[in-house]
Amino acid sequence: xxxxxxxxxxxxxxxxxxxxxxxxxxxxxxxxxxxxxxxxxxxxxxxxxxxxxxxxxxxxxxxxxxxxxxxxxxxxxxxxxxxxxxxxxxxxxxxxxxxxxxxxxxxxxxxxxxxxxxxxxxxxxxxxxxxxxxxxxxxxxxxxxxxxxxxxxxxxxxxxxxxxxxxxxxxxxxxxxxxxxxxxxxxxxxxxxxxxxxxxxxxxxxxxxxxxxxxxxxxxxxxxxxxxxxxxxxxxxxxxxxxxxxxxxxxxxxxxxxxxxxxxxxxxxxxxxxxxxxxxxxxxxxxxxxxxxxxxxx
Amino acid sequence: xxxxxxxxxxxxxxxxxxxxxxxxxxxxxxxxxxxxxxxxxxxxxxxxxxxxxxxxxxxxxxxxxxxxxxxxxxxxxxxxxxxxxxxxxxxxxxxxxxxxxxxxxxxxxxxxxxxxxxxxxxxxxxxxxxxxxxxxxxxxxxxxxxxxxxxxxxxxxxxxxxxxxxxxxxxxxxxxxxxxxxxxxxxxxxxxxxxxxxx
Numbered sequence: 001x002x003x004x005x006x007x008x009x010x011x012x013x014x015x016x017x018x019x020x021x022x023x024x025x026x027x028x029x030x031x032x033x034x035x036x037x038x039x040x041x042x043x044x045x046x047x048x049x050x051x052x053x054x055x056x057x058x059x060x061x062x063x064x065x066x067x068x069x070x071x072x073x074x075x076x077x078x079x080x081x082x083x084x085x086x087x088x089x090x091x092x093x094x095x096x097x098x099x100x101x102x103x104x105x106x107x108x109x110x111x112x113x114x115x116x117x118x119x120x121x122x123x124x125x126x127x128x129x130x131x132x133x134x135x136x137x138x139x140x141x142x143x144x145x146x147x148x149x150x151x152x153x154x155x156x157x158x159x160x161x162x163x164x165x166x167x168x169x170x171x172x173x174x175x176x177x178x179x180x181x182x183x184x185x186x187x188x189x190x191x192x193x194x195x196x197x198x199x200x201x202x203x204x205x206x207x208x209x210x211x212x213x214x215x216x217x218x219x220x221x222x223x224x225x226x227x228x229x230x231x232x233x234x235x236x237x238x239x240x241x242x243x244x245x246x247x248x249x250x251x252x253x254x255x256x257x258x259x260x261x262x263x264x265x266x267x268x269x270x271x272x273x274x275x276x277x278x279x280x281x282x283x284x285x286x287x288x289x290x291x292x293x294x295x296x297x298x
Numbered sequence: 299x300x301x302x303x304x305x306x307x308x309x310x311x312x313x314x315x316x317x318x319x320x321x322x323x324x325x326x327x328x329x330x331x332x333x334x335x336x337x338x339x340x341x342x343x344x345x346x347x348x349x350x351x352x353x354x355x356x357x358x359x360x361x362x363x364x365x366x367x368x369x370x371x372x373x374x375x376x377x378x379x380x381x382x383x384x385x386x387x388x389x390x391x392x393x394x395x396x397x398x399x400x401x402x403x404x405x406x407x408x409x410x411x412x413x414x415x416x417x418x419x420x421x422x423x424x425x426x427x428x429x430x431x432x433x434x435x436x437x438x439x440x441x442x443x444x445x446x447x448x449x450x451x452x453x454x455x456x457x458x459x460x461x462x463x464x465x466x467x468x469x470x471x472x473x474x475x476x477x478x479x480x481x482x483x484x485x486x487x488x489x490x491x492x493x494x495x496x497x
Contacts (some may be wrong), residue, residue, distance in 0.1 A: 012424040015471050017463035019426055045473050046418040050370035053389035054396050054411035056419075058316045059493075063486040064418075067479070106494070112486035134476065166385075167374035174376045200371035201337040207369070207433050208410035212336055243454050275301030286455040 001035065001217070007076035007124065008038035009092065010066060011085035012046050013237045014150060020237035022075055022284025025083050027129065028267040029279040031271065033145055039155065041072040047091035050162070051204035053252055059108055065095030066109040067090065069126070070118040080125045082132055086162035088235035089128040093167055094125050104211060108298075127164055128263070130235045133178050135170070142186045147274035149188025156229035157181045157191050158220065158262075160239040161200050165215050174198070187272035194227035196220040201242040210249070217243055218250050231289055232262045240264060242262050261289035271296045311341040314494045316390030320382045324348040325480045330374035330384050336367040344374060344384050347391070360395040366390070407452050409436055419471030427462060428470075458479045 005270040014024035031038055045068055046052075048061040056064075069092060073079045100122050111118055130202065133142060148210035157180035163169070169179050177197065199220050202213025220243060225230050234240050244262040251258055270280040276297040277282040282289060302413050303418035311318040324345055331343030332357040342350060342364045375382040392408070395401050401408045412434045434449070435442030446453070464472070465472045473479050 012418075012471070013426070017460050017466075018471070019461045021461050022459070031315075037342070043475055045479060046424050047420040049414070049424075051407075051411045051414050052418070053316075053393050054408055055393075055415035056488075057393050057397070057490050058390070059490040060483050060486040061481055067482060108489050109486075109491060112482045115481035115485045116475060118365040118478075118482075161369075161373070166375045198376050200369050200373070202335070203369040203371065204410065204414070205336070205367075205369045205407060208406040209339075212339055212367075213369075216335055227347065245456070248451060284459045284461060286452075286459055 001130065001138075001141065003035045003037060004132075005037040005039060005074045005079060006082040006127075007079040008040045009044055009072070009081055009083040009085075009088055010040065011044075011083060011237075013241075014084055016275045019171040019241050020264075022263045022281035023237055023240070023266060023285070025260055025281035026264055026270050026279070027145075029270040029275050029281075030266040032275070033273040033275065036132070039076050041068060041081070042075050043071055044068045047085075047088045048187070049072065049087040049204065050092065052171040053090075057089055059105075059112065060097045061091075062098060062105065062109055065092045066099060066113055067118060068092060069096060069114060069122075070113055070120045073121050073123050073272065080127050082127050084129045084237075085153045086160070089126065089237065090162045090167065095200070096122065105262070120152045128169075129233070130183075131169055131178065131295055132181065133265075135147065139182045139186045139264065142183065142269070146186070146188055146271075146272045148295060148298060149274050150268065150292070151188055153189040153291060153295070154192050154228050154230050155189050155268075156224035156232045157184050157195050157197065158224070158234040158235060158239060159234045159238045161196050161198065161203065162238075163235045164198055169271070179267065180233065180235065184268065187268050189268070192224075192227045192229045194223045194229065196223040197283070201239050203238055203242075206238075206242045210246075211253070213242065214246055214250050214253055217246050218254055218256065218258075221247065221260055224260065225258070229260070230291060230293060233261060233265055233268055234262065235265055247287065259287055261285055261287045261292070263289060263292070266281070267292075307350075307354045307359075308352050310356070311324050311351050311391075311394075312445055314496075315387065317383045318390055319388060321348050321351050324380055326352045327480055329377050329379065329380060334367075335371055335372040337372070340364045340367050344388065347388075351438040359391070360398065361400050361402060363402050363405055365392045365395075366401070366405050366490045367483045419472070419483060421478075422476065423471045423473060425466050427464065427466035431467075
């Protein structure tokens with residue numbers, strides 16, 4: 001396949017030494033194997049995430065996304081704007097939708113953007129990296145690059161919320177999306193069926209309502225374990241962080257003995273494509289995946 | 299407002315709350331309540347909030363902590379048979395109550411949400427270290443040290459995994475064009491206040 005080029009919006013968590021540093025590193029490795037060139041949007045800003053509404057309100061929040069899109073349109077014309085973070089993608093796509101469908105919103109956003117010398121034109125599609133994999137490559141094409149199949153590895157594909165709702169991947173069901181399972185299987189691993197695939201991890205409320213969120217996290221991990229998964233894989237940085245980081249807290253609270261690795265699809269693909277543990281940033285896990293590290297060293 | 303017989307709270311919500319014009323479309327089926335991950339913790343689930351708005355229960359709605367329980371999972375939106383953007387209406391109600399300054403005291407999600415916005419608005423990008431510390435130290439220094447100690451293993455694990463940088467305390471990530479970024483936000487706020495003035 002010919003080289004593909006996208007305008008890239010990594011987002012706050014995917015910066016050096018930020019909470020999904022390992023997502024950024026493994027995405028870069030994955031893209032190298034897939035012959036994808038990511039042109040980072042120069043000077044992109046935070047999307048406001050799912051919690052920016054209270055203080056940010058409507059227009060200031062939309063203006064955040066408008067600025068990043070405007071910068072992308074200016075620097076990387078003619079390309080799709082691709083985000084790896086679920087919240088970045090959702091906020092940016094939502095903002096685009098509102099500005100494209102409502103002239104007043106668009107004019108207001110542009111009045112604000114003018115202060116930064118920018119203009120929103122609405123010329124780019126706003127996409128998630130998972131859409132790129134599924135739509136621009138497809139599972140058969142993804143399978144072709146596998147050099148080190150992830151045999152005998154049982155994985156719970158945890159789609160979560162924001163790459164799934166309200167937009168989701170075209171053609172997928174909100175209740176049981178299968179694209180992540182298909183990616184897992186294309187890499188030679190086994191996607192286990194389990195009943196908490198699209199359960200919310202608590203999102204930003206993991207910080208403000210820890211007890212309530214940890215109940216969600218417990219339910220997700222419990223179901224993954226009970227259905228034989230050795231690992232959880234997700235496309236969302238907040239899902240990854242919440243489900244991995246709070247296992248110790250959940251164990252204290254519920255007397256469980258959870259110790260399950262939670263990785264990104266990009267780490268999985270990198271290893272399956274013959275990448276090293278370092279390229280897949282497997283050292284970026286709090287709960288290390290020894291099994292994947294073993295496969296990587298083969 | 300209260301000296302008129304006409305119920306104006308619905309109109310107020312339609313004018314002042316993000317996506318508030320959808321409220322009248324709710325048909326009270328309750329699918330949103332059944333779909334909400336934090337459903338058991340809401341004093342009033344979304345469909346009840348919508349009916350209360352239509353019944354003019356202004357104080358009860360706006361001082362409720364219900365909408366602060368929204369995790370932004372969007373389950374309610376994709377399941378609503380009337381296609382109400384429920385998540386956004388809840389965010390809008392939370393924002394409106396916040397602007398009016400009538401949110402219950404020490405509402406933890408209001409605190410975190412405010413902290414988050416102020417954090418990103420400063421440099422244009424989130425400073426995760428300062429954000430975490432802001433949560434730990436919300437109830438004063440002593441409690442903050444206690445909270446930080448309790449989460450110490452997580453913090454050290456993140457540093458070890460190169461996913462948290464202690465140096466973020468002294469600057470860290472941000473946009474280059476800070477003056478343009480700040481001017482844009484200021485103007486956006488100005489327009490928002492003009493479009494939806496707080497009486």
